[in-house]
Amino acid sequence: MTAWLLAPSPVHARKMFSASSRVCALGTGRQLPVQVPSAPQRAARRTRSRKRLSCSTETHVHLVGFGLAGAALAFYLCERASQSQRLTISVVDSAGAGCAGGATHASAGILHPFTPRGRKIWLGDEGLICMREILGVISEKDSSPVARRSGLLRLATTDREAADYAAAATQMYPQQLYWDAARSQLYIPDAWVVDAPAYVRAIRRYLERNHSDKLTLWETREVRSVADECRRLQSLAEASCAAVTFLVIAAGASSRLLIPSLPLTWCGGHNLVFRSQDLTWPSPEFAAASTLTAGFSSTSAPGSVPLIGHGSYLVPTPDGTRVIGGATKEYGMTATEVLKAQSRSPSEQMARATSALRQPLSALLGRYANLAERYAAGESPLSNTGILRDPLEALYGVRALPPRSALGAVPLLGEIQHEALSMLASTSIPENTRVLYFTGLGSRGLIHHGIIGRLAADAVLRGESVVSLGSVASPTVLSSVRRAAAAAVAAS
Numbered sequence: 001m002t003a004w005l006l007a008p009s010p011v012h013a014r015k016m017f018s019a020s021s022r023v024c025a026l027g028t029g030r031q032l033p034v035q036v037p038s039a040p041q042r043a044a045r046r047t048r049s050r051k052r053l054s055c056s057t058e059t060h061v062h063l064v065g066f067g068l069a070g071a072a073l074a075f076y077l078c079e080r081a082s083q084s085q086r087l088t089i090s091v092v093d094s095a096g097a098g099c100a101g102g103a104t105h106a107s108a109g110i111l112h113p114f115t116p117r118g119r120k121i122w123l124g125d126e127g128l129i130c131m132r133e134i135l136g137v138i139s140e141k142d143s144s145p146v147a148r149r150s151g152l153l154r155l156a157t158t159d160r161e162a163a164d165y166a167a168a169a170t171q172m173y174p175q176q177l178y179w180d181a182a183r184s185q186l187y188i189p190d191a192w193v194v195d196a197p198a199y200v201r202a203i204r205r206y207l208e209r210n211h212s213d214k215l216t217l218w219e220t221r222e223v224r225s226v227a228d229e230c231r232r233l234q235s236l237a238e239a240s241c242a243a244v245t246f247l248v249i250a251a252g253a254s255s256r257l258l259i260p261s262l263p264l265t266w267c268g269g270h271n272l273v274f275r276s277q278d279l280t281w282p283s284p285e286f287a288a289a290s291t292l293t294a295g296f297s298s299t300s301a302p303g304s305v306p307l308i309g310h311g312s313y314l315v316p317t318p319d320g321t322r323v324i325g326g327a328t329k330e331y332g333m334t335a336t337e338v339l340k341a342q343s344r345s346p347s348e349q350m351a352r353a354t355s356a357l358r359q360p361l362s363a364l365l366g367r368y369a370n371l372a373e374r375y376a377a378g379e380s381p382l383s384n385t386g387i388l389r390d391p392l393e394a395l396y397g398v399r400a401l402p403p404r405s406a407l408g409a410v411p412l413l414g415e416i417q418h419e420a421l422s423m424l425a426s427t428s429i430p431e432n433t434r435v436l437y438f439t440g441l442g443s444r445g446l447i448h449h450g451i452i453g454r455l456a457a458d459a460v461l462r463g464e465s466v467v468s469l470g471s472v473a474s475p476t477v478l479s480s481v482r483r484a485a486a487a488a489v490a491a492s
């Protein structure tokens with residue numbers, strides 16, 4: 001039986017587990033008492049879990065958080081459970097399951113498999129395949145689209161970027177990237193724009209329509225601690241007579257408030273939303289004809305191809321009605337700052353977003369105008385140059401950043417060991433209760449949520465256990481995860 005756990009490095013993984021007894025009640029910083037179960041307690045627990053195993057083969061998964069991570073996991077659990085497998089799922093989300101609070105709510109919706117330097121994101125290709133697979137399954141004929149293949153234009157603003165993009169397009173991925181040296185722009189044809197909150201809502205509707213037998217509960221409630229949730233889960237599990245119950249923490253940035261030892265850092269961010277008729281830019285033009293750009297340069301409507309450059313972006317929504325401009329990055333936030341930032345009023349978010357984003361977004365448009373050589377230097381392609389002062393709304397979310405590794409940002413997926421779990425919950429937890437976490441999607445939730453959600457669902461459905469800490473996220477484990485991902489998408 002294979003088993004794996006994803007963490008950025010063995011050192012982090014060890015820290016996560018050895019530090020898991022340092023548990024604070026949410027938002028208070030108060031240390032909870034640690035209680036290690038005694039030998040008789042452990043024996044009683046084993047008897048209880050054996051009893052349950054004999055009464056049913058049901059697996060119950062209790063998801064805390066229904067953003068991109070929770071939605072992908074729920075989707076793949078339902079889709080990949082065998083007919084004979086008895087699976088039930090309950091979901092609790094403080095914003096209302098399917099309402100996509102958290103970072104998903106603030107996402108600009110950019111999806112493609114390349115890093116800002118034109119390299120491939122780890123599991124980027126597999127992630128894109130999974131995302132397209134989910135979209136193919138959940139798409140609803142009569143609703144407005146939640147995603148669109150838009151292509152994307154990345155403007156090189158330094159010599160180093162230009163060199164990176166030229167190398168990526170001409171030497172590394174000539175079939176997937178187009179470099180226009182005359183205009184210093186990199187074109188990515190297979191890039192998508194996704195309305196992330198609408199996408200999560202569409203997953204929820206799909207699950208309700210097609211898997212209502214598996215979904216036992218959607219709850220709008222804030223989970224305050226893993227301990228509380230374990231206790232609730234025990235009664236849920238008793239009621240359903242589940243043989244194995246999984247509590248999955250997929251609460252985005254708040255995951256670290258619930259499991260303080262997770263090696264996440266917080267990075268708040270604003271986006272501004274504009275009406276598309278108020279803000280547009282010309283379609284890209286390319287210096288030479290290319291199969292990669294055919295179909296886009298001539299047929300795409302103005303403002304329909306997203307622009308990135310100067311650390312900013314302008315992204316049309318899939319239905320073409322709005323444009324999202326962003327984003328700010330507030331690195332190094334503390335827990336108190338996260339909670340405070342999330343409770344700011346809409347007018348305060350708007351004031352902060354507008355003051356931080358007006359200049360960089362104008363610079364991006366100005367830069368594009370000059371590169372496109374359609375306008376005299378300095379002349380803006382904005383249809384209404386005053387519009388940056390008049391956005392529709394400001395979006396705010398906190399990214400949960402995983403530590404950097406040699407492979408870049410690798411999301412966090414793993415299981416809390418049973419002994420550590422009892423200490424975390426400061427109570428004895430039945431052995432058939434397992435606590436997983438799926439978070440750390442950072443700034444790339446769209447590319448990673450599907451593939452990691454799928455791998456996590458497979459592990460849950462097969463009842464796989466977690467590897468010994470020594471090999472956690474070693475290059476061997478990561479390449480075996482990659483092989484598993486490739487095999488999974490190949491089998492689709």
Ligand SMILES: Cc1cc2nc3c(=O)[nH]c(=O)nc-3n(C[C@H](O)[C@H](O)[C@H](O)COP(=O)(O)OP(=O)(O)OC[C@H]3O[C@@H](n4cnc5c(N)ncnc54)[C@H](O)[C@@H]3O)c2cc1C
Pocket residue numbers: 064065066067068069070092093094095096099100101102103104105106107108109110111221222223224250251252253254255268269270271326327328396397398399438439440441442443444445446447
């Ligand atoms: C400004 C901004 C722009 C971004 N743009 C992009 C982009 O263009 N492309 C891209 O791929 N990624 C982007 N991202 C990143 C992306 O949004 C995230 O990686 C992704 O949404 C994270 O999903 P998640 O499910 O892990 O967390 P979240 O989306 O934060 O979801 C967590 C869920 O858990 C719930 N929750 C939290 N705490 C509790 C609790 N205690 N009890 C119950 N429920 C709880 C929340 O309500 C929420 O629904 C952006 C992020 C930001 C902030």
